[in-house]
Amino acid sequence: MVMTKDDMNLLSRFLAYRGDVFGFENIYVFDGSIGPQKAFLDSIAALYPIHVKHSLVDLNGISKELAQWIDEIKGGYEWIFKVDTDEFLIQKGDGHGGPVLSNPALLLPTSNASDATLSVDHLYEAAPVTSGSPTEAEHSVSRGAPRWRQFYNGEKFNITDLNIGSHVRGETTVARGIAFVHYRSRSYEDYVQIAIQTLLGHDYVKATDSKEEMIDKLKELDERPSCLRPPCHKIPIVLDALMKYEETQQKFYKKSKAWPRNLRVFLEHLGKIFAKYPSIVIN
Incomplete structure (x- = not known):
């Protein structure tokens, strides 16, 4: 299924x-x-x-x-x-x-x-x-x-x-x-977009939220390194992309180069x- x-x-x-x-x-x-x-x-x-x-x-x-x-x-x-x-x-x-x-x-x-x-x-x-x-x-x-x-x-x-x-x-x-x-x-862009879609599905954020509104909401929900609410691992993905996109994107691709x-x-x-x-x- x-x-x-x-x-x-x-x-x-x-x-x-x-x-x-x-x-x-x-x-x-x-x-x-x-x-x-x-x-x-x-x-x-x-x-x-x-x-x-x-x-x-x-x-x-x-x-x-x-x-x-x-x-x-x-x-x-x-x-x-x-x-x-x-x-x-x-x-x-x-x-x-x-x-x-x-x-x-x-x-x-x-x-x-x-x-x-x-x-x-x-x-x-x-x-x-x-x-x-x-x-x-x-x-x-x-x-x-x-x-x-x-x-x-x-x-x-x-x-x-x-x-x-x-x-x-x-x-x-x-x-x-x-x-x-x-x-x-996937690609970093898809990775972030899928995470956003998941958070929208849980009503943690809304599609009409401004970037600043979304950041404020996700900061309140960010529990790292713990992971208690579903799906908490998606929250830092979106939050980091909103706050430091290029830095997070570079780290995303860099970590797998030696695999x-x-x-x-x-x-x-x-x-x-x-x-x-x-x-x-x-x-």
Whole structure:
């Protein structure tokens, strides 16, 4: 299940990859778009058996609708992933090498396990790109991710279990070998714009706010280095961009320059998948 809003370039690639790996019939898209993505999704659903729901509920009320949808479908699935369009599930490689190109579903335990949730083992944080799709990144930093994402046991899922970010809460079993390639960074401009869109969705700021009004509101909400309110990590992204754009932009690109080129093989793999679905992937 993916939650998305006006992110057509990356969503199209997400759908092609997930559909090829897991089957299009197992993709559930919860869409809050107000632009052309809504019609795009409907056109894809006419060609491939993805499941689409459109809703304009804001981010403060979306958890209830997502949880209800998972509750409706849970009987048909051993495990349910709630993810974002920038998260590509893959199998962990050895050491600091890139991800392994095999079906990560083969690593999942059977759903008769005692766990109501499992967490992801590893993360490949893709370096930002300056143009084009984020999936064109070749560099990434590789690290463990025991608290970054959890997924749900279909049989044991309860509506109250869902948290909108699916970040791990409490103790959970790690699904060994399960990894994500995370294309969160994108270009700096996209990075900031997506963060602003999220804060607008939570009504932390308004589109009609002046720059000064937005800064004042976000200063009151800025809790760094702690992170208590959802999604608190977006607040400093926007605040720093508003107050010191060029300095923050330079730091954003600089940090990934020394990362290894461990996504080259995965990039080639994605290219082959995308070529199979020209009606889906938007160039």
